[in-house]
Amino acid sequence: MATGRTHRPATRSRGIPEATVARLPLYLRALTALSERSVPTVSSEELATAAGVNSAKLRKDFSYLGSYGTRGVGYDVEYLVYQISRELGLTQDWPVVIVGIGNLGAALAGYGGFASRGFRVAALIDADPAMTGRPVAGIPVQHSDDLEKIISEDGVSIGVIATPAGVAQQVCDRLVAAGVTSILNFAPTVLSVPDGVDVRKVDLSIELQILAFHEQRKAGEESSAEEGPDTDAEPAVAAPPAPRGATGDTGRKGPDGDVPAVMPA
Amino acid sequence: MATGRTHRPATRSRGIPEATVARLPLYLRALTALSERSVPTVSSEELATAAGVNSAKLRKDFSYLGSYGTRGVGYDVEYLVYQISRELGLTQDWPVVIVGIGNLGAALAGYGGFASRGFRVAALIDADPAMTGRPVAGIPVQHSDDLEKIISEDGVSIGVIATPAGVAQQVCDRLVAAGVTSILNFAPTVLSVPDGVDVRKVDLSIELQILAFHEQRKAGEESSAEEGPDTDAEPAVAAPPAPRGATGDTGRKGPDGDVPAVMPA
């Protein structure tokens, strides 16, 4: 991720591995479910299964937070919920703005789990004047001219970009200039941000492509036991678009470089 | 990821690292943009910048695919687009079904980039009879009773789950039973699937929580140079929910365990 600062010197102690941080929300969700069923304690094995990881990993992860378990017993559910929430910073309120209220932005705005965990939709912002004032998921859409004002007045530090790819970078720049330091990007573009600003991206198309890769693998394996699908040995020659065609048009691909319609690419 | 098969023995050759696979779509997108601008060749440095990675990583990644570059020159854009597309399995058609046509499902259905790269929305499926027949993004919604029939008739191997969390697992089970072997899950639940089925998840709430973690870090660092935010030294005692409360209600959290409204959690 485009984290700033030259790679955490890890003074030990407060150095929780990124991979662990990424799993804490998973544990938290599983723990929350247990908490609602009033389960008092849980073993690493049970919790790991509920979170979809293995128990050794879970115990290692928790060991970075401290010794919150009891040997021979397991972990106290409520206590762990609190500790992980605190570690993730969910014991405080995080106002969030969503920029780009198309189909996706609207879906995000209406997402219930949003509000549930410390996150609060502070504003919905769109560049289309026709959208201004119209309520989406009960929140009136505001015009992007007011972006800076909204950010600073509400003390927003997290922004969600759900705009077309073509304007994502400029929206990002404005958000950052206005004081946002964490961005969740749904637009199919690489955003560049200054050091100190975190960007995470969610991209449907990328996920599908990764699945397609493995899917293709599976299909190929059905027949041959070793060696890939049906293309073969020596690379060298024999490949459709010549390794130096000047035509500038191979017939592949349609429009995609910019803003499809609603989301990732 | 819940990949089956005990960790690819990597007979060398066809063993592309997972981390590399996950970046191929990024390179492809950047290359596609260059292709549209009719740029004939690109250096690892330029392409890496466009894809948001560093050039050493990109070259290493490409080295797993084969030697597709020219020393002293760079990579032929069209040729690389083709090679990566092929490697990702995008030269073939992948029919996809989307299950759960709420706000999010509708947004996904209308997503343009979907169709652009080998993926085709074969069907939209929802359990609500009121939705049946209604066109969403130009595609008529079909009732979930017909799920199995749709999957097998269209030869669908990739399914997208955009249902509430509460029904995600059973939808998943039906998809798998019907022959789907790759699932993209937008529901905030851990899905369990048999070996050989791939699951990837997209979860807004998790991403936000990860951002909140780093955001909190930043805030803490402003004042103290070392050691975390404001909670401190000795863990041991001094923590709100007692490490063994029997009350079963600490006052935290609202409903969330199940199906919020539209998406991840």
Next chain:
DNA sequence: GACTGTGAAGACTTTCACAGCA
């Protein structure tokens, strides 16, 4: 006896840095 916490080993990933080729 049951289960956590954690060093140590192993696997994977990234980065370095330079040999090799157009």
Next chain:
DNA sequence: TGCTGTGAAAGTCTTCACAGTC
């Protein structure tokens, strides 16, 4: 000369396996 391809080093993450504690 310029830039790729890649061994080797460094860094990160996962898994093992067992000592320690309730």
